Amino acid sequence: MTTTTSSSSMEWAEHVERIRDCKDQQAFAELFGHFAPRVKAFLIKSGADASLAEECAQEVMATLWHKAHLFDPSRASVATWVFTIARNRRIDVLRKQRRPDPEDLPWGPEADPDQEDVLTLQQESQQLREALSQLPVAQKELIEKAYFGDLTHSEIASQTGLPLGTIKSRIRLALERLRHAMK
Amino acid sequence: MTATINHHPSDEVLLSYSAGGLAEAFNLMIATHVSLCDECRARVDAFDTLGGVLLDNGDVETADVGADALAKTLAMIKDGDPTPSMRKKSIPGVLPQPLQDYVGGDLEAIKWRSVGMGVKQAILPTSKEASARLLYIPAGAAMPDHGHRGLEMTMVLQGAFLDDGERFGRGDVETADCELEHTPIADFGEDCICLAVTDAPLKFNSLIPRLAQPFLRI
Numbered sequence: 311m312t313t314t315t316s317s318s319s320m321e322w323a324e325h326v327e328r329i330r331d332c333k334d335q336q337a338f339a340e341l342f343g344h345f346a347p348r349v350k351a352f353l354i355k356s357g358a359d360a361s362l363a364e365e366c367a368q369e370v371m372a373t374l375w376h377k378a379h380l381f382d383p384s385r386a387s388v389a390t391w392v393f394t395i396a397r398n399r400r401i402d403v404l405r406k407q408r409r410p411d412p413e414d415l416p417w418g419p420e421a422d423p424d425q426e427d428v429l430t431l432q433q434e435s436q437q438l439r440e441a442l443s444q445l446p447v448a449q450k451e452l453i454e455k456a457y458f459g460d461l462t463h464s465e466i467a468s469q470t471g472l473p474l475g476t477i478k479s480r481i482r483l484a485l486e487r488l489r490h491a492m493k
Numbered sequence: 494m495t496a497t498i499n500h501h502p503s504d505e506v507l508l509s510y511s512a513g514g515l516a517e518a519f520n521l522m523i524a525t526h527v528s529l530c531d532e533c534r535a536r537v538d539a540f541d542t543l544g545g546v547l548l549d550n551g552d553v554e555t556a557d558v559g560a561d562a563l564a565k566t567l568a569m570i571k572d573g574d575p576t577p578s579m580r581k582k583s584i585p586g587v588l589p590q591p592l593q594d595y596v597g598g599d600l601e602a603i604k605w606r607s608v609g610m611g612v613k614q615a616i617l618p619t620s621k622e623a624s625a626r627l628l629y630i631p632a633g634a635a636m637p638d639h640g641h642r643g644l645e646m647t648m649v650l651q652g653a654f655l656d657d658g659e660r661f662g663r664g665d666v667e668t669a670d671c672e673l674e675h676t677p678i679a680d681f682g683e684d685c686i687c688l689a690v691t692d693a694p695l696k697f698n699s700l701i702p703r704l705a706q707p708f709l710r711i
Contacts, residue, residue, distance in 0.1 A: 335567065342563050347555035348548050354556055364558060368566040376574040385538055390545030397513040397544065407517045407620045410591040412537075413528035439546045457512040457547050474539045482535035489531070 319432040322388035323381075330378035341388070342371050349396045355458040356400050366403055370396045380414075384423035384484040387435040415488060427484050434477050441472050498530050498664040502646065506668075507533065511540035518625035521591055521617070522646050522666070522690045528589035529664040587651050592688065595619075596627075600651075600686070603627055610634065623692040630654070630679040630687070643693030645669045647677070652685035654678060 325341050328334035346367045353363035373395050381391055401409045442450065449471060502523060509515050510523040527534045547553070559565075586599030595617045596602050605613040605627075613629040630636055632652065646668050647654075653662040656677040661667055669675060679685035 338567075339563060342566065345549070346558045346562060346566075348553060350558055351554045351556040352548055355554070360556070363556065364562065367558060368562055368569060371566050372569045375570045386541065387545055389549035390538075390542045393544040393548045394541055396548070397511075401513050405620075408520075409513070409517070410521045410524035410594065412524045412534060413590040435542055435546065438542060439550050442543075442546050442550060443552070453543070454547055456508065456514070457544050472543065474543065477542050478535045478539040481538045482531065485531045485535060 319387050319389075319436050320429065323383040323428065323432060326374070326378050326381050326383075326388055326391075329375055330381070338371075338375060341374065345374075345389075345392050346371050349392060352393075352396055352458060353400060353404075357404055358400075362403070366396075366399050370399050373399075382423060382484075384427040384431055384487075385481050387432055390435065415485070423484065424487065427480075427487070431477075431480050431484065434480055438472060438474070438477060445471060497662065498532070500659075500661055500665040500667060501530065501533055502526060502666050503668060504536070506646075507536050508540045511537055511544060516623035516692060517619040518617075518623035518690045519646070519692070521595065521619060521625050522648060522688060524591035525589050525688060526648055526664065526666055528591060587686065592627075592650075595625075605629060612636065623690060625688065625690045628685075628687045628689050630677075630685045632679050632684050633681050634679050636677045636679075643670070643691060645689065645691040647687050647689045650686045650688060652683035653680040654685050654687070655680055 322341065322344075325334075325337040328337040329341075349370050350360075350363045350367040353366050354360060358366065370392065374392060377395075381388070386394075398409050398411075401407055442453075445453075453472075506515070506519065507523065510520060515523070523533075523537070527537055584593075584599060586593070588596060588599050593599060593602075596615075603615045605615050607613050611631040611634055615627045617625040617627065619625050627650075628636070628647075630652075636654075646666055647661075648666045649661050649663050651663065653660055654677040655661075656667060656675050660680065661677075667677070
């Protein structure tokens with residue numbers, strides 16, 4: 311099950327690599343076709359009107375092209391990465407605020423992510439997707455509200471009932487390897 | 494990086510950071526903590542993964558983009574990256590990079606103002622819903638006795654403080670809300686520098702600081 315369910319996630323990661331390595335416009339067009347309508351819907355749900363959401367979705371996808379070299383498939387799926395770019399754009403444009411990011415951990419030339427790590431992380435993101443689809447509707451709606459609406463931290467229940475601990479441990483391991491490789 | 498951080502932000506706050514629901518001052522707190530704490534970097538990344546799954550799952554809504562959207566985006570790409578590919582790398586120092594971005598450098602760039610008894614503060618420019626400031630507390634000195642009306646998070650950048658029998662060192666975050674009346678004391682040995690973030694003005698329990706409060710903006 312795991313190899314088939316992780317295939318689309320791995321494919322998107324390879325698309326980003328093709329943009330990074332050979333500025334592949336075909337790979338970009340496919341990513342755009344899949345993600346731009348989702349980013350636009352996300353921004354509309356967050357309070358943007360349709361034309362602003364359209365403009366921002368294009369900017370988010372352009373950022374994906376420009377920052378392809380910063381994508382780390384051992385710590386994020388492409389969907390996760392697109393989400394973080396779209397979220398930052400939303401804070402910037404809709405709330406007119408800065409969103410300070412943590413210190414970067416750039417990959418050194420000798421610190422390419424381990425393929426095993428990449429595959430496992432991509433599989434676990436897929437499993438999280440399946441777990442989400444099996445949640446009761448009310449609980450799923452609450453999680454969506456936390457991410458797409460404007461709940462304050464005190465209104466948020468962090469107990470999502472989802473297997474986030476597994477993903478956290480996986481990412482923690484990838485970070486340790488990165489720190490080790492950069493020494 | 495730092496192996497000995499014992500006090501971390503709560504899951505609620507980290508999820509909210511990931512979801513984009515925090516005020517700028519709290520975002521600054523979390524970005525600063527995560528810069529020093531791989532455990533919380535992984536927790537935030539896990540919450541980001543959930544955001545990615547919400548954006549891209551089987552039954553998610555989509556909104557059609559215009560017929561010329563791809564062409565427009567490719568034209569935008571051709572114009573080049575409007576933002577520098579990497580932010581200016583900070584000089585390794587006491588302040589992690591997100592704070593250096595706000596201060597404009599490391600410790601020597603902080604514009605301290607005295608608030609009495611050797612305690613100094615510097616307010617950082619963030620949006621109004623919450624405030625962020627750096628505090629300088631001489632070794633062995635107490636922070637003014639205060640309770641809270643809202644949520645307050647304090648993170649140690651240099652030295653350490655003791656509060657209610659616990660020690661907070663570099664990278665540790667203490668979270669306090671309205672229930673807590675506390676008096677942190679800077680540990681002996683080194684002057685203590687903290688980042689303190691709050692979504693409501695602090696109330697002080699002794700008369701003079703309370704009178705001074707509106708002028709000091711804390």
